[in-house]
Amino acid sequence: MNPRDRLIFALDVDNADEAEDLVRLLAPEVGVFKVGLELFVAAGPSVVERVRRAGARAIFLDLKLHDIPATMRAAARAAAGLGVDLITCHADQAGIFADMDLGGAKLLGVTVLTSLGSQELKAMGYPPELQDPQALVLRRASLALAAGCAGVVCSGLEAAAVRKVLGLQAFIVCPGIRPASGEVHDQKRVMTPERAIAAGASHIVVGRPIRTADDPPAAARAMAAGIAEGLAQRPPA
Numbered sequence: 240m241n242p243r244d245r246l247i248f249a250l251d252v253d254n255a256d257e258a259e260d261l262v263r264l265l266a267p268e269v270g271v272f273k274v275g276l277e278l279f280v281a282a283g284p285s286v287v288e289r290v291r292r293a294g295a296r297a298i299f300l301d302l303k304l305h306d307i308p309a310t311m312r313a314a315a316r317a318a319a320g321l322g323v324d325l326i327t328c329h330a331d332q333a334g335i336f337a338d339m340d341l342g343g344a345k346l347l348g349v350t351v352l353t354s355l356g357s358q359e360l361k362a363m364g365y366p367p368e369l370q371d372p373q374a375l376v377l378r379r380a381s382l383a384l385a386a387g388c389a390g391v392v393c394s395g396l397e398a399a400a401v402r403k404v405l406g407l408q409a410f411i412v413c414p415g416i417r418p419a420s421g422e423v424h425d426q427k428r429v430m431t432p433e434r435a436i437a438a439g440a441s442h443i444v445v446g447r448p449i450r451t452a453d454d455p456p457a458a459a460r461a462m463a464a465g466i467a468e469g470l471a472q473r474p475p476a
């Protein structure tokens with residue numbers, strides 16, 4: 240796999256024209272384009288086809304489904320019908336899809352959002368033993384595994400521990416990726432691309448560090464170089 244194929248770019252913009260421009264600009268550097276809540280809600284489901292036609296080789300529809308079972312199942316069926324490659328639900332809800340055929344779409348369970356740290360988990364009412372994000376991530380990763388998910392979303396900080404639980408083949412997709420001296424924005428659990436990949440992430444998700452860079456293709460190439468460096472640091476399997 241080319242390092243670039245492990246790079247997921249978050250198309251966090253509010254209109255399809257801008258998303259298409261970004262896909263055309265970045266397709267040579269990026270393996271997967273992520274359509275998230277902002278773009279999907281603003282532009283509607285047809286944006287998926289527009290992103291594909293603009294040159295995306297793979298599409299990740301990141302809606303983080305979380306609702307009552309009937310609604311979740313219907314939404315997942317509709318999402319898979321858009322022909323996307325990856326979809327997300329919250330990991331503790333993944334069992335709802337265990338018997339479903341999602342066609343070519345792989346399901347990922349979001350464990351604990353990378354915008355949350357232990358203070359936030361405490362404020363949300365988690366008991367002391369689950370206020371450590373890694374403990375909650377591991378619990379939810381096990382639920383995702385038992386539900387038949389292809390993998391999970393977690394931060395790079397947990398990637399090594401999650402890899403031990405999920406085994407070698409699982410997708411471990413890590414947002415909250417920042418260059419060593421980069422601005423963190425609203426993320427709490429961050430890591431560099433090199434360290435996340437060396438720790439066992441299969442893919443990294445990057446939005447603002449590429450989108451707001453002076454030269455987005457160069458920023459994407461720097462992320463891919465970080466991925467290559469992280470792969471080189473991994474011990475032999």
Ligand SMILES: O=c1ccn([C@@H]2O[C@H](COP(=O)(O)O)[C@@H](O)[C@H]2O)c(=O)[nH]1
Nearest residue numbers: 249275351352353414415444445446447
């Ligand atoms: O735990 C999660 C799950 C998903 N995301 C998404 O990833 C990108 C990150 O964007 P940046 O600009 O690089 O911070 C964004 O689309 C989130 O919705 C996440 O950050 N954390």
